[in-house]
Amino acid sequence: MKALPLLALATFISLASPASGQSDTAHHRAVYNAINEAEAAMQKVTASHKDEPTEFALTGFLQNGEVKKIVAICGDDGSGPVEYYLENEQPLFVYSTWFKTTESGKRGAKVEERLYFKDGEIFKWLTTEKPAPVFHGEDYQSMTESLTQNCKAFVAALKKGKAGTKGKAAAAKVVEGTFTGIEEGDYFHWNMTSKSGEELSFFLLKTNDAIDKVVENPQAYVGKKCRVTWKKSTENMPEAGGKMEIDSVVSVEWIGGKK
Secondary structure, eight states: OOOOOHHHHTTTOOOOOOOOOTTHHHHHHHHHHHHHHHGGGGGEEEEEEETTTTEEEEEEEEEEEEEEEEEEEETSSSOOEEEEETTTTTEEEEEEEEEOTTTSSSEEEEEEEEEEETTTEEEEEEEOSSOOOOOOHHHHHHHHHHHHHHHHHHHHHHHHEEETTOOOOOOOOOOOOOEEEEEEESEEEEEEEETTTTTTEEEOSSHHHHHHHHHOOOGGGTTTTTEEEEEEEEEEGGGEEEEEEEEEEEEEEEEEOOO
């Protein structure tokens, strides 16, 4: 089956009906946390996968030769990275982001998607898109097939990819200063002024709930003191023409209390 770019996938996205608590995804959360905690010690591998006309830039994290996590960036749409968390090299949890387009053609609200697999099928599908799209069983089937086929192709590509050095994660640095805003372009940037008065800008490649709140309403945080942990790394940036060295945010803390 042909791998679909994320904007095409987004047309199928829908909100799963409410489940009783989060017990049905407890295993998924445990695996997600375990993979992210062990990521720094895993083997990092980069590769690409092309399925005309779409090309994916891939970063994989391997443990004892087994692919545990894949970060895929599609170079021909406006979506964010898609993160695959694997169990036995099969998708267990997939997290993705994309942006709605306003009537004027500009980038609109960020939409987050969380898809949970069990026995090879998506059983829970959450989206922050509003209004929530109408969905049907065939949508679940189509998305399951697309993500499963993508994952299989990505794993194969990464097994032949360029390996980095295990346990050689880039050393993180910390800077304190004043938040000045979020810059929007092909990627979001966290802008701030350091204590010494230097204007700084960091890529936001990976976010969390706290950072997402700032991205959604940056003006509410302008002028607040922050402590940013960041790292320098070489990343594949399709919108910028290929690999480049960048400074990206690892985490953010508000000094004197969070807003």
